[in-house]
Amino acid sequence: MSVARTLGELRASSFSQSRLVSRRVKDELRENLMTRLRERPDEPIFPGIVGYDDTVVPQIVNAILSRHNFILLGLRGQAKSRILRALTTLLDPEMPYIAGCEIHDNPYAPICRRCRELVAKEKDATPIAWLTPDHRYVEKLATPDVTIADLIGDIDPIKAARGGHELSSEFTVHYGLLPRANRGIFAINELPDLAGKIQVGLFNIMQEGDVQIKGYPIRLPLDLAIVFSANPEDYTARGKIITPLKDRIGSEIRTHYPATIEDGIAITAQEAWIHREGGRENDRNGSRLHMPKYVQEVIERIAFAAREDKKVDKRSGVSQRLPISAMENVISNAERRALTHQENVVIPRISDIYAALPAITGKLELEYEGEMKGADHVSRELIRTAIAKAYDAHLHGANMSQIVQWFDLGGEIQLSDNAGAREVLDGLNQIQGLMEKTTKLNVGPKDSAELRVSAAEFILEGLHAHKKIGRNEERVFAAAEKPAKVIEKPVFDQDEPPGYGRKRSFN
Ligand SMILES: [Zn+2]
Numbered sequence: 001m002s003v004a005r006t007l008g009e010l011r012a013s014s015f016s017q018s019r020l021v022s023r024r025v026k027d028e029l030r031e032n033l034m035t036r037l038r039e040r041p042d043e044p045i046f047p048g049i050v051g052y053d054d055t056v057v058p059q060i061v062n063a064i065l066s067r068h069n070f071i072l073l074g075l076r077g078q079a080k081s082r083i084l085r086a087l088t089t090l091l092d093p094e095m096p097y098i099a100g101c102e103i104h105d106n107p108y109a110p111i112c113r114r115c116r117e118l119v120a121k122e123k124d125a126t127p128i129a130w131l132t133p134d135h136r137y138v139e140k141l142a143t144p145d146v147t148i149a150d151l152i153g154d155i156d157p158i159k160a161a162r163g164g165h166e167l168s169s170e171f172t173v174h175y176g177l178l179p180r181a182n183r184g185i186f187a188i189n190e191l192p193d194l195a196g197k198i199q200v201g202l203f204n205i206m207q208e209g210d211v212q213i214k215g216y217p218i219r220l221p222l223d224l225a226i227v228f229s230a231n232p233e234d235y236t237a238r239g240k241i242i243t244p245l246k247d248r249i250g251s252e253i254r255t256h257y258p259a260t261i262e263d264g265i266a267i268t269a270q271e272a273w274i275h276r277e278g279g280r281e282n283d284r285n286g287s288r289l290h291m292p293k294y295v296q297e298v299i300e301r302i303a304f305a306a307r308e309d310k311k312v313d314k315r316s317g318v319s320q321r322l323p324i325s326a327m328e329n330v331i332s333n334a335e336r337r338a339l340t341h342q343e344n345v346v347i348p349r350i351s352d353i354y355a356a357l358p359a360i361t362g363k364l365e366l367e368y369e370g371e372m373k374g375a376d377h378v379s380r381e382l383i384r385t386a387i388a389k390a391y392d393a394h395l396h397g398a399n400m401s402q403i404v405q406w407f408d409l410g411g412e413i414q415l416s417d418n419a420g421a422r423e424v425l426d427g428l429n430q431i432q433g434l435m436e437k438t439t440k441l442n443v444g445p446k447d448s449a450e451l452r453v454s455a456a457e458f459i460l461e462g463l464h465a466h467k468k469i470g471r472n473e474e475r476v477f478a479a480a481e482k483p484a485k486v487i488e489k490p491v492f493d494q495d496e497p498p499g500y501g502r503k504r505s506f507n
Pocket of ligand 1: 098101102103104105110111112113114115116
């Protein structure tokens, strides 16, 4: 930490006049990024940003090296805000400014009249203060009601009258967000929601450093890295963004949802609240949560399925917050079960995903067809699709005919998400061929009842998702409802009826 407290001390420090006087924020970002690339090429530029290494990150690096203002175009929940906030890691760890200045004036080149007069009077005794990167980042969500006063500033007539200044004097300006972000990063989210005349004000600041407030010309040659985010369709829609502003945005960078299930799982695992306190004083292991891989996968595949489903609004997208919230709710439902049954381990099941519907339905913007069916119905369909795919990924080719037969011969079992593991394990053991199949999920007889029940339930849910067996709303698994024509056929007929489907997955 530099100890310079006055302008004189600052001159003698590493923040000399020659280094700082013309070094703008974009130069600072560029220099620090260059150092990172040169000295630590293998380290991620933005730690915690998953799945963008070959797509988004190189484009951002180029934009910063080009000293561009840039915009991230992407749908909800694509880590746009997170990336913009991470830009602070490329700022100097500390930055000197003239103490008491509302707009953090450069000690060697103050732009506000107060500071210019202060430096002229105090000279090398002018007091210096310091800012950390976090204090140099200002974020604003654009809405149609944002005004010039909010963003740039306002003129206070009372202040003017008291000071005896002309109205256009800088003393009378009450600074808005943009000047207060001077010498830092200013992020505007959802840029197209900003009214046209505010966009003009923004452009004028970026272009000329001049702006009009209530008709008075104010000179504000601010030093800012301005970054934006927007929904791609809003941004490209004609008339949403004034052309001169668009021209001043050097790079347009498209973000995207995770390209693979593995990337999605990694993001969700990182963002969801998974590591929780156990609630027991002597429990050093916390809640002893064990999250089965197939449960993680199903949760993630719900978001993937929703992004492809025509009942879900494409324009709005399906945020990564869907699997993140669902994951948290799934764990909570499993916790609730474990607590009420005094179970020592918390092991989520597929039924916990259905119990997590409140964390899913609100995250889906539905098209007309989806609205007609209802968010609850659409969400259940998505979960079922996700289960079918996860089942295929883990149990492809496994012969389940013995299990299906057990149900076809009249077997039934209820698996409530509230039921304790020991309570239902005996019942599951009665289903011939079921428990031995859990070895395909790396679960065997020596594992806990909780884990074995979860694995067996996944198999049954998978068979149900593929319509091999039935399940009602009380979570009673039974024989699949066969099309009427097929009922007369012999039970062991190997020919599956049309539409029965996916025979090869099972035999
Ligand atoms: Zn100042």
